[in-house]
Amino acid sequence: MASTVVDLHKHAEVPAKRLARPLAMVVALAGVVVLLGVLLAPQLFWDRWVYPYYWAPIVADGADTSQGGISEGYNAISTVTYGILLVIAVALLWRLLLWLRLRYGWGFFARLIPFIVCGSLLRVQEDAAQFRLPVGYLVISPIVYVVVGLLTVGLLVASVFCWRYGRRGRPFGLLLGLWTIAALCAVPLLGPLVQPSGFAYHVPPAAFALSGAAGVGGLLWAWSHGRGLQQLTLFGICGSLLLTWSLLPLMVFGLQGGWPGTPLPADLQMHLLEAPNVIALATVATLVLALGVRALAPTHPLGAAMQRPENLLLSFAHFLDASATYRALELFGYGEKHVVPSALIAATGTAAVMFPLKLIVILLVIYVLDVELREELADNPPLMALIRATVLVLGLAPGLRDLGRLALGV
Numbered sequence: 001m002a003s004t005v006v007d008l009h010k011h012a013e014v015p016a017k018r019l020a021r022p023l024a025m026v027v028a029l030a031g032v033v034v035l036l037g038v039l040l041a042p043q044l045f046w047d048r049w050v051y052p053y054y055w056a057p058i059v060a061d062g063a064d065t066s067q068g069g070i071s072e073g074y075n076a077i078s079t080v081t082y083g084i085l086l087v088i089a090v091a092l093l094w095r096l097l098l099w100l101r102l103r104y105g106w107g108f109f110a111r112l113i114p115f116i117v118c119g120s121l122l123r124v125q126e127d128a129a130q131f132r133l134p135v136g137y138l139v140i141s142p143i144v145y146v147v148v149g150l151l152t153v154g155l156l157v158a159s160v161f162c163w164r165y166g167r168r169g170r171p172f173g174l175l176l177g178l179w180t181i182a183a184l185c186a187v188p189l190l191g192p193l194v195q196p197s198g199f200a201y202h203v204p205p206a207a208f209a210l211s212g213a214a215g216v217g218g219l220l221w222a223w224s225h226g227r228g229l230q231q232l233t234l235f236g237i238c239g240s241l242l243l244t245w246s247l248l249p250l251m252v253f254g255l256q257g258g259w260p261g262t263p264l265p266a267d268l269q270m271h272l273l274e275a276p277n278v279i280a281l282a283t284v285a286t287l288v289l290a291l292g293v294r295a296l297a298p299t300h301p302l303g304a305a306m307q308r309p310e311n312l313l314l315s316f317a318h319f320l321d322a323s324a325t326y327r328a329l330e331l332f333g334y335g336e337k338h339v340v341p342s343a344l345i346a347a348t349g350t351a352a353v354m355f356p357l358k359l360i361v362i363l364l365v366i367y368v369l370d371v372e373l374r375e376e377l378a379d380n381p382p383l384m385a386l387i388r389a390t391v392l393v394l395g396l397a398p399g400l401r402d403l404g405r406l407a408l409g410v
Contacts, residue, residue: 053078121250130200290306
């Protein structure tokens with residue numbers, strides 16, 4: 001069985017290697033061209049292209065006001081650009097995952113969830129005025145995706161590094177990996193020390209110490225049970241720590257009605273009960289879809305695919321986004337930032353159109369991955385897992401962000 005896994009990885013590495021190098025060169029070349037263009041021809045590159053379509057919406061988001069008539073949110077040009085960059089990032093990550101040689105099952109997805117939730121909670125904290133500029137720019141979309149993505153990849157590689165060198169009895173490699181993990185996990189704690197003026201409120205250090213002690217306790221428990229550190233155990237503990245550290249400030253905000261000593265808008269009104277409402281609505285929609293497909297197509301491969309845990313999670317993530325958007329727009333007067341959903345909502349006159357839109361997306365993705373390309377992707381588990389994880393992030397991250405904003409009234 002082990003040799004079969006290795007052979008499959010070797011078979012998949014050929015197209016991955018062919019794609020990774022030219023794509024990396026394209027990204028590097030494009031970055032150099034844009035940088036030189038901004039420096040040598042700013043009126044053409046910056047004033048007419050980079051600023052109005054990419055940077056001005058980010059500045060408007062951070063300042064909560066339009067910049068020269070340009071409001072926050074995405075536009076058609078930025079949406080296409082970010083889509084292309086996402087495809088390139090997926091191809092490069094595919095090469096990385098092949099090199100790591102992991103088993104990309106349900107356990108891999110479960111360990112990714114804390115990182116996705118952490119990124120969404122950081123985005124909510126920016127909406128709740130926890131971060132002041134320029135620190136706030138790091139947690140504004142799409143920059144927050146890059147920040148959390150690099151943090152996730154770094155911790156994954158360092159965790160696998162620790163596991164492999166720990167098994168081989170090489171203490172130097174193990175310690176190097178552990179120091180890397182400690183440095184990356186300490187990033188959220190170093191921010192308030194480096195620039196305290198960039199944060200509206202600091203969680204008491206004792207709270208972080210307790211959560212850190214819990215993480216160390218979990219690490220020791222994992223080491224003492226079974227055969228020491230499992231391959232993704234340390235990665236999962238890192239995600240849990242980051243999730244805890246990003247959740248603590250929002251708990252303070254929700255329990256105390258804002259940041260202590262920081263004035264908030266007089267019209268701030270929390271809707272904490274909307275959190276269980278949105279989650280319940282997304283859960284019902286997921287169950288209706290899964291049971292409906294199973295009843296309508298009991299012998300079709302799609303019926304069996306809808307029952308898999310990773311596909312149920314994917315369905316719930318996108319229905320969570322639809323539910324939060326529907327409740328926020330219909331009941332509380334929020335707005336939609338993305339181009340396609342905004343156009344559909346404007347055309348139909350209701351945010352309920354998000355549910356059939358997400359239904360189409362979910363069924364299309366699951367059909368392509370688990371039915372149409374099932375045999376082709378069976379020989380390439382990393383690519384299958386990466387595509388599924390990307391679709392999961394695109395649904396769960398904005399859904400949790402909308403849910404957090406709605407619950408806290410920001």
